[in-house]
Amino acid sequence: MLTKSQIKLINRLKQKKFRQQEGLFVAEGIKTIKELLNSTLNLHHVYSTESFQLNKGQETIISENELKKISFLKTPNKALAVFEIPKEVDVKANKLIVALDAVRDPGNLGTIIRLCDWFGISDLVCSETTVDCFNPKVIQATMGSITRVNVKYLDLEKFLKENKTEVFGAFMDGENVYKSTLPEKGILVLGNEANGISEAVEALVTKRISIPRFGDLQATESLNVATAGAILLSEFKRS
Template identity: 75%
Template sequence: MLSKSQIKFITRLKQKKYRVQEGLFIAEGLKTVNELLESSLELHHVFSTNSFNSYAEKQTIISEAELKKISSLKAPNTVLAVFKIPEPKPILNTGLIVALDAVRDPGNLGTIIRLCDWFGVKELVCSEATVECYNSKVIQATMGSITRVNVTYTDLETFLKETNVPVFGAYMDGENVYTSVLPKKGILVMGNEANGISEAIEKRITQRIAIPRFGDVQATESLNVATATAILLSEFKRG
């Protein structure tokens, strides 16, 4: 049975300041939690309506009603686990790196982390204005991929200034990506959902690329940033 102090502790972790303070984050759902349990992440505690025998010392069996009290989901799925936030790792400048300039939507970030995992991109570099990767909505959207992609938050302008590889920026008026020659090593910058790549970061872009529109009525303003990332990563890996 959950105590009032446990409920308060868990619900506080839904806020970034408490995640930072405690060095902990929440993951929900059987698939996501199992993926994280099989990784190198350190488990703090698991709360479940069913028993995880291997984690008997760090688990509490709770009712569905109790799970609803601590869950962020409209339809809680069996288990909620609390993990320790790992120590930051250095950025390995090998292969293709994806960089995000102030991407704010948790669903977009989570999907981009999953895409990096799918396409074998090991490093995701985020500006400090990008949504935090341990936000519970981001964790849900990654479906476990957070354990296989190194997400780093840094001064993106400085990072790009110091790199010696080509820096590609996604723009509406860039070179057609389907006819571009794309290297295996470089940095792909994706911009903010509403404003695109900022002026400061634009100065560090060495090649502008675009996904052309093929519709008869050229009315769509832009693609969702996660959708655009998927298309561009596919082209980089194809080409």
């Protein structure tokens, strides 16, 4: 049985303000919840149509109809869990890290977190204007990778100024990334979906790179930020 106060709490967690206030976030789907249970994250509570074999105080078995009342998805997926938001860990730029400058789409952020996990990037720094990584749509898109990548929100300009390392950014006039020698450490900046890297951050980029376009002149003017990130990380790591 779901209580009114549980329903109210979960619905509040749709909003960043309340997630920060409560220190909690929501994850949905058996597979994602299992990955999160299997990590260092602290569980608050699981609401599920099937038992996860947890301690009594940690899970509530609910009906499909009850799940519909609390799920953020159009097609709820058997279970919803509330976890504690972990403490952010400070980031040192002594390896390759990825920095996001105002990435706004939850699906893009989720895909980028998954990419970082694939390419062994342990730290992702985000401007305060980047979408919250505990947004339910981000959690959904990360497929559990959120437990393996440290995401830190900070003043991106200040961070880039303080870390004396090469800062890479993709621009149309940059050096062909396929012909560039890319180091093992540095910061790769990816920009906003509509506007790219902001002027203030661009001024801090020390190495401008570009992904060559092979289509004709009419071709698309840009790649999606997550696909551009995929190609660039692949180039950094493939050597």
